[in-house]
Amino acid sequence: MRTRTWAPYALIAPTLVLMAVFLVYPIASVAxxxxxxxxxTQPWKNGFIGFENFRRMLFEDQLFWQSLVFxxxxxxxxxxxxxxxxxxLALIVNETFVGRxxxxxxxxxxxAVSGVLTTGIxxxxxxxxxxxxxxxAQWGIGDPGTSVLGDPATVxxxxxVTELWRGVxxxxxxxxxxxxxIPKDLxxxxxxxxxxxxxxxxxxxxxxLRDAIVLSTLLRAVWEFNNVDLIYTLTGxxxxxxxxxxxxxxxxxxxxxxxxxYGSALTMAGFVILLFFSILYLRLSKFGSRA
Amino acid sequence: MTQTLIRPETPVVPPPSRPRRSxxxxxxxxxxxxxxxxxxxxxxxxxxxxxxxxxxRPAGETSLVPWPITFEHFDTVWNGVGFGLxxxxxxxxxxxxxxxxxxxxxxxxxxLARFKFRGQRVFLLALLCTQxxxxxxxxxxxxxxxxxxxxxxxxxxxxxxxxxxxxxxxxILMSGFVRNVPVELEEAxxxxxxxxxxxxxxxxxxQLRPALVAVGSFAFIGAWNNFLFALMFASKQxxxxxxxxxxxxxxxxxxxxxxxxxxxxxxxxxxxxxxxVVQRFLVQGLSAGxxxx
Numbered sequence: 001m002r003t004r005t006w007a008p009y010a011l012i013a014p015t016l017v018l019m020a021v022f023l024v025y026p027i028a029s030v031a032x033x034x035x036x037x038x039x040x041t042q043p044w045k046n047g048f049i050g051f052e053n054f055r056r057m058l059f060e061d062q063l064f065w066q067s068l069v070f071x072x073x074x075x076x077x078x079x080x081x082x083x084x085x086x087x088x089l090a091l092i093v094n095e096t097f098v099g100r101x102x103x104x105x106x107x108x109x110x111x112a113v114s115g116v117l118t119t120g121i122x123x124x125x126x127x128x129x130x131x132x133x134x135x136x137a138q139w140g141i142g143d144p145g146t147s148v149l150g151d152p153a154t155v156x157x158x159x160x161v162t163e164l165w166r167g168v169x170x171x172x173x174x175x176x177x178x179x180x181x182i183p184k185d186l187x188x189x190x191x192x193x194x195x196x197x198x199x200x201x202x203x204x205x206x207x208x209l210r211d212a213i214v215l216s217t218l219l220r221a222v223w224e225f226n227n228v229d230l231i232y233t234l235t236g237x238x239x240x241x242x243x244x245x246x247x248x249x250x251x252x253x254x255x256x257x258x259x260x261x262y263g264s265a266l267t268m269a270g271f272v273i274l275l276f277f278s279i280l281y282l283r284l285s286k287f288g289s290r291a
Numbered sequence: 292m293t294q295t296l297i298r299p300e301t302p303v304v305p306p307p308s309r310p311r312r313s314x315x316x317x318x319x320x321x322x323x324x325x326x327x328x329x330x331x332x333x334x335x336x337x338x339x340x341x342x343x344x345x346x347x348r349p350a351g352e353t354s355l356v357p358w359p360i361t362f363e364h365f366d367t368v369w370n371g372v373g374f375g376l377x378x379x380x381x382x383x384x385x386x387x388x389x390x391x392x393x394x395x396x397x398x399x400x401x402x403l404a405r406f407k408f409r410g411q412r413v414f415l416l417a418l419l420c421t422q423x424x425x426x427x428x429x430x431x432x433x434x435x436x437x438x439x440x441x442x443x444x445x446x447x448x449x450x451x452x453x454x455x456x457x458x459x460x461x462x463i464l465m466s467g468f469v470r471n472v473p474v475e476l477e478e479a480x481x482x483x484x485x486x487x488x489x490x491x492x493x494x495x496x497x498q499l500r501p502a503l504v505a506v507g508s509f510a511f512i513g514a515w516n517n518f519l520f521a522l523m524f525a526s527k528q529x530x531x532x533x534x535x536x537x538x539x540x541x542x543x544x545x546x547x548x549x550x551x552x553x554x555x556x557x558x559x560x561x562x563x564x565x566x567x568v569v570q571r572f573l574v575q576g577l578s579a580g581x582x583x584x
Contacts, residue, residue, distance in 0.1 A: 007487075011402035012414060014395045015458055022455035023421055026432035033431065085331075092328050103328060104574075105567045107335050112566035113559060114516030116534040120541060120555040121338045124345050124548055130353060132341070165338060173570070177577030219422060226425035229518045233538050247427040254430045255523065267428040274423055 027271075033264035040258035053265035063241060063249060064266065068273075071225060071245040078163055078224045079217055085164065086171020087209075091201075093172070094179045104176075111169035115229025122162040122234065123149075152239055159243060163230055171216055178212035179205070214285045221281075222274060246270050342559070345552030364553035368540070372550065374557050376529065377536040380446060381515050381558075384532060387450035388514035392461050393507040395454070397499070400465030401491070405474065421459040430523050437524050444527045452524065453514040461506050468502030468576060469495070505572040512562050533558040 037049045057064050093104050110118070125132050128147040137144035148158040182205065190200045228247050231237065237244035237252070244252075247270065253263035347360035368374040402408070403415065433452065442448030472495050480490035518534040525531065531539075533554075540554050 008402040008406040008408040011398040015399045018455040026429045029432040108570050109563050112512050112562040114534050116518050116537045117558050121342045125341050177574045180578040226427045228427040260431045263431050270428050
């Protein structure tokens, strides 16, 4: 139905306007701000300074590099674990068993919980005086008074587990949806050919899920890279900036010091890195090449 | 001992449509299915339970099964701290975003699914690209826009921002749902003399009810949970949303875990309930092809 009417344009107009004002224009303005000195609290110093922000970022700012390294570590660990656990969970709740609908609703439920609320819940669990570790210590397991969020040795795993709790259901839901599109006769044919359970998983399930896995890991990697809510409220980037990601660093520049120029330069760096790795990932994974 | 453990029943309520009972009593099913499921359920539910216990347990007690329970913490946060107002703000933003996202996604999704128009591919590509734009990193320019538009400290402003950031994905999902409704139904109605608009409302829209429920609920959940925009653009306390209120509670109630937990329950109950109802529409919708666009 190729039409020459204005109807489709009228239908997408609200979306276009919103995207132009709140997505396209901000990107352009970030690019512009990144070339300026712009601090809300010191407006008399504002002005065009060329690439000075980038020079400062690349050559003088230790925290930029540190936050970048931590961002990479965070994304790889978080997305990797979420994918594996999410796939296992999807395979489990795709089986037939009594109470399956309830089990699905329960295991997927943390998906609906916000980052701040996740922090609230896990602070209750982790707190050294009345948390789970204290409870376990009372039962004779581990030491009492452990503050997992305050100890540099445990703050990273503790934060990872907290985000896993909320993040695994995303993969489980997406992969479950894709599992349900695998034709049953593929498995029957594989069984007839003598393929065991593991063999069927490797040669039927995984190839079918490939595009869904590529797409979900990519989306999730971007979201986890940008995840600020949880880390901001759970650790605040600490102790000693150990858990500061690049977006968290940007958010703190914006919220706390109102240094918009330098924050914009950091944002541009984040964009370029995300764009580069997204394209690289899609190329390497040959996404959609079988379709 | 394993004989008792491998029984396929799990102690949960059977769903209305009973799945086929497994005929083979395969002992590996316990290790493959029941054990990991129970472990994962514990991982999911213990944190929720922990919050619930703190919320209803009188201050100073440490019992894991508190009785009698108390509602004093709820009274503290709802009336004392102002969570009643935050709840109302979150509800307004959630419902407002739900309406705008659903309506605009339905319009755009219909355009993508039912028309071929110049610029369509570019539009689709732009929608996909927005998924790579980090909301957190847009705070600075958005703040400037909001300030110059006079949208700071306004619930309307937050509805607009939430809508802008959620619409692209909602629109892509919706176009998949619309594509799944056979176009022949609509064409038949038009042959019978309906206008395209009448045909849409009479034939297609009723078929899209699950899609509207799914897309709308996710817009609601997203807006309800949005923290950074609310923190950044609504700094006056009478415009706080639940996540912002909670984030302050994290600092202030450092010793009052009961109040923190009660605030958490207030923030969790609506979204978890909504999600429990709609998650199966989401799985169905995604697997019906929406994810492939």
